[in-house]
Amino acid sequence: MTAAVPLWVRRPAAERVGWLRTVDHKEIGVLYIGMGIAFFALGGLEALLLRAQLATPEEQLVDPETFNQAFTVHGVTMILLAVVPLLVGFANYMVPLMIGAPDVAFPRLNALSFWLSLVGGIVLYFSFLAGGAPDTGWFSYAPLSERAFAPGTGVDYYILGLAVNGAGTIIGAINLAVTILLMRCPGMAISRVPLFVWMTLITSVLILGAYPALTAALVMLLVDRQLGGHFFDPAGGGQAVLWQHLFWFFGHPEVYIMVLPAMGMISEVIPVFSRKPIFGYSFVAGSSVAIAFLSFAVWAHHMFAVGLGDTENAIFSVTSMLIAIPTGVKIFNWIATMIGGRLRMTSAMLFAVGFIAMFVIGGLSGVSLAVVPIDQAVTDSYYVVAHLHYVLFGGTMLGIFAGAYYWFPKMTGRLLSERLGRWHFWLTFAGFNLTFLPQHWLGAVGMPRRVFTYAASTGWGPLNLVSTIGAAILAVAMVVFFVNLARSLRSGEIAGDDPWDAFTLEWATTSPPPPENFTTTPAVTGRRPLWDRKHPELRDAR
Amino acid sequence: MIAVRPALTTHRTLLGVGIFIASESIFFLAIVLAYVAYRDAGLATAKATLDIGRTAIFSVALFGSSATMALAARAESGRWLAATIVLGAIFLLGQGSEYARLLGEGIGPGSALFGTTFFTLTGLHGLHVLAGLVTLAALLAANRRRRRAVHPVAWEAVGMYWHFVDAVWVVVFSVVYVGTLL
Numbered sequence: 001m002t003a004a005v006p007l008w009v010r011r012p013a014a015e016r017v018g019w020l021r022t023v024d025h026k027e028i029g030v031l032y033i034g035m036g037i038a039f040f041a042l043g044g045l046e047a048l049l050l051r052a053q054l055a056t057p058e059e060q061l062v063d064p065e066t067f068n069q070a071f072t073v074h075g076v077t078m079i080l081l082a083v084v085p086l087l088v089g090f091a092n093y094m095v096p097l098m099i100g101a102p103d104v105a106f107p108r109l110n111a112l113s114f115w116l117s118l119v120g121g122i123v124l125y126f127s128f129l130a131g132g133a134p135d136t137g138w139f140s141y142a143p144l145s146e147r148a149f150a151p152g153t154g155v156d157y158y159i160l161g162l163a164v165n166g167a168g169t170i171i172g173a174i175n176l177a178v179t180i181l182l183m184r185c186p187g188m189a190i191s192r193v194p195l196f197v198w199m200t201l202i203t204s205v206l207i208l209g210a211y212p213a214l215t216a217a218l219v220m221l222l223v224d225r226q227l228g229g230h231f232f233d234p235a236g237g238g239q240a241v242l243w244q245h246l247f248w249f250f251g252h253p254e255v256y257i258m259v260l261p262a263m264g265m266i267s268e269v270i271p272v273f274s275r276k277p278i279f280g281y282s283f284v285a286g287s288s289v290a291i292a293f294l295s296f297a298v299w300a301h302h303m304f305a306v307g308l309g310d311t312e313n314a315i316f317s318v319t320s321m322l323i324a325i326p327t328g329v330k331i332f333n334w335i336a337t338m339i340g341g342r343l344r345m346t347s348a349m350l351f352a353v354g355f356i357a358m359f360v361i362g363g364l365s366g367v368s369l370a371v372v373p374i375d376q377a378v379t380d381s382y383y384v385v386a387h388l389h390y391v392l393f394g395g396t397m398l399g400i401f402a403g404a405y406y407w408f409p410k411m412t413g414r415l416l417s418e419r420l421g422r423w424h425f426w427l428t429f430a431g432f433n434l435t436f437l438p439q440h441w442l443g444a445v446g447m448p449r450r451v452f453t454y455a456a457s458t459g460w461g462p463l464n465l466v467s468t469i470g471a472a473i474l475a476v477a478m479v480v481f482f483v484n485l486a487r488s489l490r491s492g493e494i495a496g497d498d499p500w501d502a503f504t505l506e507w508a509t510t511s512p513p514p515p516e517n518f519t520t521t522p523a524v525t526g527r528r529p530l531w532d533r534k535h536p537e538l539r540d541a542r
Numbered sequence: 543m544i545a546v547r548p549a550l551t552t553h554r555t556l557l558g559v560g561i562f563i564a565s566e567s568i569f570f571l572a573i574v575l576a577y578v579a580y581r582d583a584g585l586a587t588a589k590a591t592l593d594i595g596r597t598a599i600f601s602v603a604l605f606g607s608s609a610t611m612a613l614a615a616r617a618e619s620g621r622w623l624a625a626t627i628v629l630g631a632i633f634l635l636g637q638g639s640e641y642a643r644l645l646g647e648g649i650g651p652g653s654a655l656f657g658t659t660f661f662t663l664t665g666l667h668g669l670h671v672l673a674g675l676v677t678l679a680a681l682l683a684a685n686r687r688r689r690r691a692v693h694p695v696a697w698e699a700v701g702m703y704w705h706f707v708d709a710v711w712v713v714v715f716s717v718v719y720v721g722t723l724l
Contacts (some may be wrong), residue, residue, distance in 0.1 A: 216576075228651065
């Protein structure tokens, strides 16, 4: 056993205000991450229920109504209550440290955003107690979500929960954007901030542009449901397709909101564990700006089956494919960073490399879905489910795990176990691919998503069983991770300030950092300030 | 003597409010687009029922309140601030009377597509005016109680939001009311 290290913050006991009242960016970051982990576990349990029901043909484990609620809440949970809070949590904790600031621009607003996000999640889950969760899918298409077809209160809780959660996310994005734009320490030009900070800035802009469209759509749906309005009600002259336009105007940027920060995480991890600066810093940042612009012009690729018309479909097909270019640029940046480097394959690095491999698969299936005829053939099938999980689990979640192994020592003063980390990685890698790779084939042969069961004569049984076994392995991997977290928190190896011999400012302070982060304001002359300080003779030119 | 005015791009509060307003603009854009998308379906009702002359008078009160707000912020003047609140309240009362009249004629958010889009768009704007009035009143109260404790930037920030609410009405009035003349 090792000596006691205080967890989280070293604020003197007299100054501690407790988790409910804290406005410290690091404590709020931990709260966000805690919220993300809790909802990730809930969403995971819902996913296991889905996979158990689908393991064999004509299974009777749950009834169709429960199944509908489970996949709806699984999607909303993972996207808005797990992944986004996890990413915002790391950004909250790390961005001020990385730019040499004592806190975020608006500490009290920061607390407000967290609590709004959490309350939004609680409101959504309260629907289970209040007569049934929403069962209309995470994108809740009208007119299915209208009162005539969803008479329960589930969709109303969906509306309120998402609106409140979204308000928190928008306020958080304002806070992070202003922090990055105005609170950088002397010398920390915007062209020198770590790439995770760049990605957080771009993500904030995406949130500010995309979430209001969702809020507007939710308000309209609420007017329809509660005041008898006709926005999405064809019988009253409204158009159901308007919901799809508004939702996906939010929904597609949302994908980049979830993936860019994870790309930022591996852009920190890969250079440190390759012992090289990132290859093509400005291309990583610039290509992400390009992705952000394009992401607002691709939403209708979710609607190729709606019948918008050949011209519209062709335009959105082209813009969607264009996104592959800036994304591909980054893949090459990361690979070129590793080439010729002295690679240290720690758990963080394993997950970062895993991200690249899995994200390439998800990206390529995405390009295939941008081809209108292919999309029309496999739309609403398991091919789409496979694609989105390769992007959001194979990409985003592996990136978050990379960030977790990388930054846990900074946040807690202790290292995560590398031995358990390896188990975690390889079980995740095997379980993930077993779960989702077969779903490409299932989708290609016509298995629709969101069906609660299927006939044995379809022949879909074996691949579904493989997928369910994969999900079970994935669950074991997550248990290993949680055990690692719990054990390392109590008795992990003491990390010290800079266990990875890293490059950026968060490692220039203690682990965990003191209340105002730095005893003296750092001065920066390059993109790798800590490297410059440790090796003045080898200082970066910029 | 005019103090050095904090700039939008260098003061964190003003930048924060500016970004918030940009995000709010997209929210209103979505609602306005929905109104425009359904305009044809409701145009006949709009022409028959909306009282453009009366609403124009109340709109002048709101537009005028932007001027009084600018004067209030420049001089950090409680009086001009109070005038802004009065003008904003007059506008809201005007909206209220318009609502009462329409509801009396059987036109509500659930009656037909026009009612749905009209009440949603103008109602969301009205809620923003109300939020603005609460903020203005808070500033007025703080200014009365301890004038020195009010940071100069508060005047700028509240003013920015108020001008935004006003600007949104320029768009809404044009699309909803002036649109009936086309």
